[in-house]
Amino acid sequence: MKTNKMIINWSWREIWSGQLWPVMVALTLIIACVVALSTLALRVEKVMTNQGRALLAADLVMRSSNPISPSLVDKAEAAGLTISSQSRFQTMAFSEEKLQLVTVKSVETSYPLRGALNLRDGNEVVTHEVKPGELWLSPRLFSILETEIGDSIAIGDAELTITGVIDDEPELAYNPFNSIPNLFIHSSDLDKTGAIQVGSRVRYRLFLNGDLTSLAAFQESYELQPGESWVDQNRESRAARLMDKAKQYLSLTILMVILMAAVTLILTCLHYVRNRSETVSMLKSMGASRAWLRSWLTTQVLIMFAVAFVIGGSLGLLLEYLLRIPLAGILPKELPSVGAQPFVFAIGVALCIGLPALLIPLTRLLDAPAINVIQKQAVQYSKKSWWLLLLPLTALVMFYGTNIQVWMVLIGLLVLFVVLASLSFKFLKLMSQLKWNAAFSLALSRISRSPKNSMMQLAALSGSLMLVALIWLIKSDLLGDWQQTLAPYAPNVFSINISPEDQPNYLKELDKFELPRSDAFAIIRGRITKIREQNITDLAIYEDPEIRILKREVNFTWMDQLPVYNEVVAGEWTGEKTVSVEVEVAEELGIKLGDEMTFEVNSQPFTATVNSFRAVEWQSLKPNFVFIFNKDAVADLPATWMVSFRAEENQTTFVNQLARLYPTVTLLDLRTMASKVQGLLRQISWSLTGLAALGVLAGILLIFTLLRLSLNERKREITLYRTLGASKKRISNTLWAEYGLLALSGGFVAAIAAEIILFGLMTWSFELPTQWHPMMFIVLPLLAVLVVFISLSTVIKALLKPLR
Amino acid sequence: MSQSIISVENITKSVISNNNELSILKGISFNINAGESVAIMGTSGAGKSTLMSLLAGLDQPTSGKISILGSTISTMDDEQRAKMRSESIGFVFQNFLLIPSLNALQNVTLPMVLRGNEDESSNNQKAKALLKEVGLAGRETHLPTQLSGGEQQRVALARAFVTKPKILFADEPTGNLDQKTAQHVIELLFAMNKDQGTTLVLVTHDAELAKRCQRTLIISDGQCQESA
Structure with missing residues (x-):
């Protein structure tokens, strides 16, 4: 056994002096990368699914921009489904000291049907349902509003006393952009707030629980009305999209790192074989058997793999930790553990690449003839070990088959x-x-x-x-x-829901405070009903699930001049009763210049001719619209106004003052x-x-x-x-x-x-x-x-x- | 009574070169007795090295029979011949062929390791003694790159003798050395050969060196002639 020590020592030195070390480095790199990145990816994925389950708060959710019709509720009850309904809207909440835009969720006592709702009152008693007269605040609101349990705050017209804090609630998407804190009130207190008026934006949800077949049957039998949708569990949030892109980048990088490391492996091994065939011939001349040579080479391969696994594995964990440090803000504090999966995966990848890359050249080394020590001869290398190439190929097909x-x-x-x-x-x-x-x-x-x-x-x-x-x-x-x-000077506060009567004064106030602002935009909520005199429901694209704009309400506006930051890509901004359409939506809907479109606002139909297409950068935080009408097309329709402006940190008092002056205006402070x-x-x-x-x-x-x-x-x-x-x-x-x-x-x-x-x-x-x-x-x-x-x-x- | 340790019967060796069959050895027969020293001479390309590689079992003849220590190696497979080499044959090469990643001592113990001698301390002892014999005491831990050509060849000598082989094949052992160093290496080679009673087969161009052997075989035109 003592000679084994010598062979191990020798193999070790062979690796360093024989230029095999890049193989080890490459293997280490592969393992470190795969461990780090797959651990991270798995963690993020687990976080997302964990949260996804509680996201719906029920087995199935109907979301609507109109109040849920009582007939639907009856139908659901008749089908044996458990139901609960919710209305949610955004409004300003005022404490003695502060104000904050909040999301009010008005729920029934039965809420939630799925997921955990943990509410803790001033006596540290935990309950799981919202009762009439209660007001529960998310923890952040206490500090923002500088208030405590037992204080009262104003939500719209209602003064409510804070019952306690929300420890845990369903429907909280894994969404780092979700920065508007929420609160719970009981649905019986909704009317008191007076927040629900004509034109205000309220979202209604009907939560449904039941066995899968009855749910499916119910969903099948019900025909969605405009503004209604079933909430799809896989609906993408903006954060999810961002994470998705990051994940895509992650896997692309893994693939490329592996690709490069694999090429390094192969090149180094080929070079090693060329350099070492003389040594092998010499060992053979001294009587080394194939078995001995095989074990000699195996020792080297094993050492390289072992070192790569140990160092690569630890480096991978370290790397994952380092990559995670900057992500701390996005990931929850308690991270789900991922077990051994990343290691198994890393070892699998390393073997799939390393085995053929190492063994094909090394088995060729075994074919170096002993006679080469005296006379160089051309060698016929056996191609027996080429089957090893099937390893990475099979793995590729299994992973990326389709x-x-x-x-x-x-x-x-x-x-x-x-x-x-x-x-x-x-x-x-x-x-x-x-x-x-x-x-x-x-x-x-x-x-x-x-x-x-x-x-x-x-x-x-x-x-x-x-x-x-x-x-x-x-x-x-x-x-x-x-x-x-x-962008550094982009507007960061949006005022919406400004009534036409308040609008001129509101703008004057802004100008008085010298806050740089956009023009005011009229907001008219409406929908598309006809394209070229054809009902949209008769169009083939209406059934396309990708095209949502036909099924929901859209924000319309009118202007004298198109905004300078929208580039007109076709047509011209002229004519009476005309509309300019965002170019991608125009393409989606198959609209051409000169087409006549019919819209509907508060059941009032009106038509406009398409005069131009605009390119819009939705990413920018500037006010943007799909449809911009000529003034005469929509000016007499009921509208609220919006304006965006930029407030620096030291101008917060102005913003607060503004909010108090106009309590019905919703301030979206970004x-x-x-x-x-x-x-x-x-x-x-x-x-x-x-x-x-x-x-x-x-x-x-x-x-x-x-x-x-x-x-x-x-x-x-x-x-x-x-x-x-x-x-x-x-x-x-x-x-x-x-x-x-x-x-x-x-x-x-x-x-x-x-x-x-x-x-x-x-x-x-x-x-x-x-x-x-x-x-x-x-x-x-x-x-x-x-x-x-x-x-x-x-x-x-x-x-x-x-x-x- | 001396007995034949290598027996060669009518061997031929041909290779295919550019689709033509090229005969290198054309029916050669001779015997070498145990303890003899034999020089193989001939012009370049005459087939000296080919003959040696056949005798040492590194290659196989196209026809004919070669026996070493009573076993017919010309019918053995690769593995059997390797076993035979590890048990009974030592080599000294023109370009030394030390393992660059092993030090002098480890290079010398290598043949014992290949033979399956597991006892490291006894291996080291034998190797140290031989290194001392070739004048390299104290250089055990030097790597080949830290040794001169003559020193490397002396390590190779120690390596060749460490398993007490019955037959030692030396292929132009001084071909890469200057005259003075060559002389020193040759003295050592013959002294150790004599000590251990090894049969020596030496391929050389050097007539002076050949003279020190008991017999000289001259290869010419694929035939073998014993020099007078």
């Missing part, structure tokens, strides 16, 4: 590289026909003399550079898109939300940057390995040049010229490829606007040259040491 996108990306990458590598090779070959100085022409002739080798190098170099660029660019584009939401969102984005961006840095690290490791290996292969050739009397300077100039040219063209090719792939990914996968990155065409080639310089300077120096 994900055409992934296959397209993989195949696209391959095709792109063959095409681009041959193009840049052709280009370099063309260059070689021009007149250059000695070093460059030698370098160029060397590149064009070994096309296969040069193309492989070009492909690998530009491939890794491209992946690095992609990881970084997607990150920047994603963040850029998110940041755009929050200042806290905006800073919260900004903080959140900063947090996510730190995480993504960390992730991107990891990807870049993997890429640089790959390039580093690639270059050093390729130069090491040239040892013999360089020694020969030296022997033949080439000066050090001549050789190093030639080498620098050759690798410099490869780096420059590789970087350029990488930039083109990255732009193409980025365009595809942004358009089809992330669904974000695309943009060009002209800087990349300078940065990437320079980066390539820099990496080449860093990786090669020591190797070239070593190669040019005096001959022995």
Whole structure:
């Protein structure tokens, strides 16, 4: 057994001196990445599902912008379903000291039908239902309103005494943007508030519980009226969408890191095999059996895997922790544990990639013939171990079997590289026909003399550079898109529900306080009823679940001039009784310029002709509308007004004063939300940057390995040049010229490829606007040259040491 | 009475090169007795190394029979021949072929490890003694890159003798060394050979070196002739 110690020692040294260490680093990187990212992804997913279950507060929910009709309630009861109803609206709550926009949920005693409602009163007694006369506040409201249990606060016209605090409630979406705190009152106290008036925005919900078949039957039998919808458990919130994009980025990065690490693995192993076949021949000549050699190589493989698992696993956990630090604000404090799954997954991935990458070349090493110690002979390598390639292929098929996108990306990458590598090779070959100085022409002739080798190098170099660029660019584009939401001077307070009588004075007040404000916009709630004189219910698109605008109320407005921040993409803002339509909705609904559309407000129909299409940036916090009418089309319809303005931190008193002066106006103060969102984005961006840095690290490791290996292969050739009397300077100039040219063209090719792939990914996968990155065409080639310089300077120096 | 340790009967070796069959050895027969030292000479490309690799069981003849220590190795498979080599054969190569990641001591103990001798301390003891014999006491922990060419070849000598092989094959053992170092290595080789009573088969271009062997076989045009 003692000799095993020697073999282990030896294997260890083989790994370091035999240049196998990049294999270990690559394996470690794969495991660390997979552990970290899958742990994080699993955690976030668990958080989301946990919250999703309680989200509905019932088995099925009907959401409506109109009061739930008593006939529907009767029908549901007749079908044996348990029901409970809720109305919710936003209004201002006033304490002695403060005011705050709140969401009022008026519920019945039976609420909730699913999920936990924990209410704690002043005597620390916990109850689970809201009774008449009670008022329960979410914890945040106590500090915002500077109030305590037993105090009374005003909600609309009603003065209510605070019963206690909401410890836990259903329907709380996992939504970091949800910054409006809520409170519970009983439905019998709703009328007292007087908040529900004609034109005010109230949302009604009917919660339904029952067995699945009766629920399905009920849902089937009921025909949804305009403004009604069944709440889909998978309905996306904005936060979920954001997390989704981040997750998408996460898995893309994992894929790329794994891809690069895998290539590093394969390259290093191939090099190791070339370097070590003499050693194996020698061991064979001394009588080493295949079994002995196999166990010798297995020891090395096992050591590498073991080290990679231990270090990679721990690094992965550390990394997950680090990536999570900036996310603390978004994730709940108590994180669900994820168990061993990420480790199993990481080991699986590492084995799927590592086994074929290591074992195929290493089994070839076993075929090195003993006679090579005396006479070099061409070796017939057995192809027996090629079946190992089935491992990653099967895994890919199992994971991404039906994900055409992934296959397209993989195949696209391959095709792109063959095409681009041959193009840049052709280009370099063309260059070689021009007149250059000695070093460059030698370098160029060397590149064009070994096309296969040069193309492989070009492909690998530009491939890794491209992946690095992609990881970084997607990150920047994603963040850029998110940041755009929050321009520094964007309005941060919205006043809505301003009555026409109050409107002129309200604007005067704003101007008196010198708050920069937008124009005032009339808000008219209505719906679309006809397009080109055809009832929308007769249109095929009406059934399309993606097109919701036909089934809900829409905010209309009228203007004299279109807002400057909306670009008119077709038509002209002229004519009487006309309307300008947001271009994407126009496309969705198949509307053309000159089409006549019929709308309905408070059962009053009116028509307008489409005169133009506008591009709208919904992400910006500016007031935006799908339909903007010419004044004469809608001016005499009942409208409320809205205005947005910007208030700095020190102008809060003005805002509060304004709220007290006009209690019926709803103030949507985005200042806290905006800073919260900004903080959140900063947090996510730190995480993504960390992730991107990891990807870049993997890429640089790959390039580093690639270059050093390729130069090491040239040892013999360089020694020969030296022997033949080439000066050090001549050789190093030639080498620098050759690798410099490869780096420059590789970087350029990488930039083109990255732009193409980025365009595809942004358009089809992330669904974000695309943009060009002209800087990349300078940065990437320079980066390539820099990496080449860093990786090669020591190797070239070593190669040019005096001959022995 | 000396007995034949290597017996070669009418062996041929041909290889396919550019679709042409090329005959390297054309029916060679000879015997080598235990304890003898035999030089194999010939011009470059005559087939010296081919012959040696057949004798050592590194390769197989196209036809004919080779017996070593009474066993026919020309019919053995790869694994059986490897076992035979580990038990009875040692090598010294022109380019030393030490394992770069093992130090001098470990390089010397390697053949014992390959043989399955598990006792590390006894292995180390034997190896140290041999390293001392070749004048490398105190250099045990040096890696091959830290040793000169002559020193590396001396480590290789120690490695070759550590298992007390019955037969030692040396392929141009001084080909990569300067004259003075070569002389020193050769002295050592013959001294250790004599000590252990090993049969020595030596491939060389060097007539002076060949003269130190008891017999010289000259390979020419695929045939083998005993030099007078």
